[in-house]
Amino acid sequence: MKNLRFIKPTLLLFVFIFFGFTGNSENNLKNSNTISYQETNVIISGKIVDAKTNQPIAFVSVTATGTNIGTVSNTDGEFTLKFEKSLNVKSLTFKYIGYQNKVVEISSVPEKKFKIKLNPFVISIEEVVIRPNDPKELIQEILNRIPQNYSEKANKEMAFYREYIKNKRKYVSISEAVVEIYKAPYNKEYSYDLVKLYKGHKSAKVKAQDTIIMKLKGGPKTALLLDIAKNPYILFSDEKLEDYDFTLKDITNIDNQQNYILIFQQKPNPEQALFNGKIYVNIKTLAITAAEFSLNLENISEASKVFIRKKPLFLKIRPTNTKYLVNYTENNGKYYFSHARGEVEFEVKWKRKLFKSHYSVMTEIAITDRSDKNVQKIPKNQQLKAGIVFDEKVYPFSDTDFWGKYNTIKPEESIQRTIKKYGFKLKIQDN
Incomplete structure (x- = not known):
């Protein structure tokens, strides 16, 4: 060692x-809670909060399910994730210490104010x-x-x-x-x-x-x-x-x-x-x-x-x-x-x-x-x-x-x- x-x-x-x-x-970056489809990419933004307190959760792992593509939420609980349409990603997975994993189907993501609520599990x-x-x-x-x-x-x-x-x-x-x-x-x-x-x-x-x-x-x-x-x-x-x-x-x-x-x-x-x-x-x-x-x-x-x-x-x-x-x-x-x-x-x-x-x-x-x-x-x-x-x-x-x-x-x-x-x-x- x-x-x-x-x-x-x-x-x-x-x-x-x-x-x-x-x-x-x-x-300089945009601040929006939306899902948008470009010619070749999908872009999803949202905010992650505690389901009980509604307080933002920082540093949550956000991944396009079934891939290695991901990011983390910032200290305000916000994130933006991009991936190619050709990957045919169906859902996003959210993981953080002390909380239950959550999988959200992309088809259910609203056009505005996408809020993900994680349930504590300790x-x-x-x-x-x-x-x-x-x-x-x-x-x-x-x-x-x-x-x-x-x-x-x-x-x-x-x-x-x-x-x-x-x-x-x-x-x-x-x-x-x-x-x-x-x-x-x-x-x-x-x-x-x-x-x-x-x-x-x-x-x-x-x-x-x-x-x-x-x-x-x-x-x-x-x-x-x-x-x-x-x-x-x-x-x-x-x-x-x-x-x-x-x-x-x-x-x-x-x-x-x-x-x-x-x-x-x-x-x-x-x-x-x-x-x-x-x-x-x-x-x-x-x-x-x-x-x-x-x-x-x-x-x-x-x-x-x-x-x-x-x-x-x-x-x-x-x-x-x-x-x-x-x-x-x-x-x-x-x-x-x-x-x-x-x-x-x-x-x-x-x-x-x-x-x-x-x-x-x-x-x-x-x-x-x-x-x-x-x-x-x-x-x-x-x-x-x-x-x-x-x-x-x-x-x-x-x-x-x-x-x-x-x-x-x-x-x-x-x-x-x-x-x-x-x-x-x-x-x-x-x-």
């Missing part, structure tokens, strides 16, 4: 470079504290089963990637892309995922303001490192298992199957910053089906080192909150990485100045299609590297139908409001 020293490069998913002054921007059990000698054995068994639970074949995947930086509630930048992924087999430890930029765009109009320039270092390849089944050392390594307390908290439903909820918390240790969170594990297969975790911020000095690559001498930066989530989907007995999202909030203060600035950054990637047929590695000269400043790889350009047939994650309402105010310009990134 890889050593824990590799955690910091992985978490350069959020690394900031501070060096000047600038402002604010955004993105089985609570008496809380069980795992004995000190149990966690390592349980986690080790989960790790041992990765080669048989996850694809042993390389896959060609299409994915949508988004990152943004916000100053309080104002967007500083947004960058998005459709990328092609060579997803390496899970049964080969030193076989790595590769990423190619297919097309991308970024916010173009910036409103000048007295604030700090920030560059997010990471990009799509670094986001893929959150695949903890592929990279389990991110959370657990052999020598670090003893640094966690584990609790088997509940059993919940994922994809109409029972899953353990395994809570892990870092033991008190003033010398390092590890993680707190939970992983969801299929009871029958012991496959990791999802995870939610955050960096322990009790040691602010160590936690800050994870995120900050370069900053001015008289600038103080303190992370205040972190959140990561990872999801997998099952198909024919094998599990596949399907979605990951990471967020970091922090405060910034110049020495000798009274007020602080508050920033948040987010990166998200969703697999929108997948095939294990005729898979070829991406040529080296076309590969995106880990730790790039992705904003510098795409360009602003105006195009009302930039994404065409490709699936994306629908932008949140707050993004759409900014789009309307400032506009968004797009351009295809040449290889």
